[in-house]
Structures are given as C-alpha cells and as structure tokens.
Amino acid sequence: MGPLLSMEDGSVDFLELAPENWIGVGGRYAQGLNALGERFPFVMHGLSLDIGGPDPLDMNLLDGVADLISRFDVPIYSEHLSYCAAGGHLYDLLPIPFTAEAVQYVSDRINVVQDRLGMPLVLENASYYAQAHKDMDEATFIAAIVDETNCELLLDVNNVYVNAVNHGYEPLAFIDALPLPAVRYLHIAGHYDEAEDLKVDTHGTDVIDPVWALLDEAYARVGALPTLLERDFNFPAMEMLLQEVQRIRDAQIRYAARSEEAQV
Structure with a gap:
C-alpha cells in the first residue's frame, strides 16, 4: 500500500478494490484504505461472488460489499461472469456453459445481487481455456443475460x-x-x-x-x-x-x- 499512498494526487483517475481483501479489515490497513479513499475514487471488482456456481449466494459477502459501497460511495461493483465454487472454493474462475438454462440460472442470481445492493451488477467477460458445453456463442450468452437483468458490462x-x-x-x-x-x-x-x-x-x-x-x-x-x-x-x-x-x-x-x- 505504501507506493499507492505515495502517489501524487491525479496520478490515476480511480483505484479498484477487491472487496474480499477489505471486508472486516481494521487497524493500520483500514487507515491506509481510508487515506486512499479520501484522495481517489474507488470501484470494486470481486473475486468470489460465484455468480454462475451451484452453491447458494453468499449473503454475508454481499453484506460486506454493501458496507464498503456505503463507506466509500462506490459507484461500481463488478464481478466475473464465471463460477469459482462447488461445495467449497475452487480458487479459479471457471467458464459457465453457454446455454439457455444457464442464462436463466445466472440471471436469477444476478437479480438477487442487484436487489440486495440497489445497483446494477457489472459483469466481466472472463478468460477461459476449455468450454464443456454450449448451445450459443459467448457474446450471445452475455447479451441474453444483459437483456434478462439490465446488468452492465x-x-x-x-x-x-x-x-x-x-x-x-x-x-x-x-x-x-x-x-x-x-x-x-x-x-x-x-x-x-x-x-x-x-x-x-x-x-x-x-x-x-x-x-x-x-x-x-x-x-x-x-x-x-x-x-x-x-x-x-x-x-x-x-x-x-x-x-x-x-x-x-x-x-x-x-x-x-x-x-x-x-x-x-
């Protein structure tokens, strides 16, 4: 955090936080984050929401995200259009099948997140290295989810x-x-x-x-x-x-x- 705190004002237009790294953090790290928040706007980019996974959404995580949004007036919370847990964390971002069933499943979960946070969820096109099954291409899959949820990208x-x-x-x-x-x-x-x-x-x-x-x-x-x-x-x-x-x-x-x- 030291190099960030030493940056001159205006060096960057904004900083991006991974909320999982900051939820519940106190002491000197929280003081440093507060100091950065006074000088630079924050957006948040999550790592473990698991929007496409089979496990229930982590509402405690969303509560922590909501707290950070409120504390720092964060205008954007983004996540990966992927899954990262199945009975426990997988510590990787894995592709969702590009299917109509997955569109509906993911859209339902996105709507839960958006209702809880009171703002659009912003989803990132994720990198992937194998694709198990699809009945549409990735861009069509993404467009269908946006159409269902009015989320952002x-x-x-x-x-x-x-x-x-x-x-x-x-x-x-x-x-x-x-x-x-x-x-x-x-x-x-x-x-x-x-x-x-x-x-x-x-x-x-x-x-x-x-x-x-x-x-x-x-x-x-x-x-x-x-x-x-x-x-x-x-x-x-x-x-x-x-x-x-x-x-x-x-x-x-x-x-x-x-x-x-x-x-x-």
Whole structure:
C-alpha cells in the first residue's frame, strides 16, 4: 500500500478494490484504505461472488460489499461472469456453459445481487481455456443475460484478445456482437505466452501492442470509458506502471480528437 499512498494526487483517475481483501479489515490497513479513499475514487471488482456456481449466494459477502459501497460511495461493483465454487472454493474462475438454462440460472442470481445492493451488477467477460458445453456463442450468452437483468458490462480487452487467440475467433467480431451500450468500464492487462496459440491471462506483465491496438478499437465502439490497468504480481516500479496508465490516457485523448474531427 505504501507506493499507492505515495502517489501524487491525479496520478490515476480511480483505484479498484477487491472487496474480499477489505471486508472486516481494521487497524493500520483500514487507515491506509481510508487515506486512499479520501484522495481517489474507488470501484470494486470481486473475486468470489460465484455468480454462475451451484452453491447458494453468499449473503454475508454481499453484506460486506454493501458496507464498503456505503463507506466509500462506490459507484461500481463488478464481478466475473464465471463460477469459482462447488461445495467449497475452487480458487479459479471457471467458464459457465453457454446455454439457455444457464442464462436463466445466472440471471436469477444476478437479480438477487442487484436487489440486495440497489445497483446494477457489472459483469466481466472472463478468460477461459476449455468450454464443456454450449448451445450459443459467448457474446450471445452475455447479451441474453444483459437483456434478462439490465446488468452492465466490464469489457476486459485483454480477455478478449486471450480468448480470441486460444479459441480461434476474431476479437473485433466478438466485441461488435456484445450489447455495447451496457459497457460501464474497461480493463486492460498483460498476459503470459504459453505458446503461439495459447495465452494465459495473468496480470503479471506489461500490456502488449496488439492489446493496446484492441483498446483503441474498443474506444471507437464504446467511447473512452474509464479504463483500469490490472497488475497483480511482478510489480515494476510505480513510475513504470504510471507510464502504462499514461498510455491509457493517451488512447482516450486520441479517441476524443477523432470524435471532434468527425463532428466538424
């Protein structure tokens, strides 16, 4: 937390919290979080809601999320469109079958969450490496859930790239098939090259040029929405991370300039 507390005001536009790491935390860590909350807006991105899993929703977790939302006036709570528990935590994010039955099951659970929190749940397109069963494609599955629930979307650009390489589809075609008016914000991150045709979403390295290019294309479709740089380990110096944050801002500036030119 020290490097974050030492950042100058305005270094980043917002910070993203994993609520599971902060629910019930006190002492100096809570003091540090409060200090950050006084200087930077927060959004929350959960890890264990298990929106697609067979276990009952964890209402105690939702109570903790609601408390953090209230404490820090958090405008966005996002989660992964995946499952991560079945009789206990699996410690991974696994794909939901792309079926009509799953659309209804997940939608019912989303509505419970939205009713409890009094705000839309924002769902991220997750990376996945195997798909057990489907009777529709992923974009159609996501669109059906949005239609059923009026939830919103977190467009993870790196996940689009990783899945496109791993599963052999065109990333822009996938983005274009999504219900783009539902996109609330974006993620961008680095990944690991296991092989030429196998990429692993790790958040442990720099963003590569094809993903930066895909971010430009995403902005052309949804606008320069708030965009988070994800980095979970192998942290470089803060100066290096802020250089990548500046690349996001540069991409947003380019989008704004193109939009102005188009209106002339």
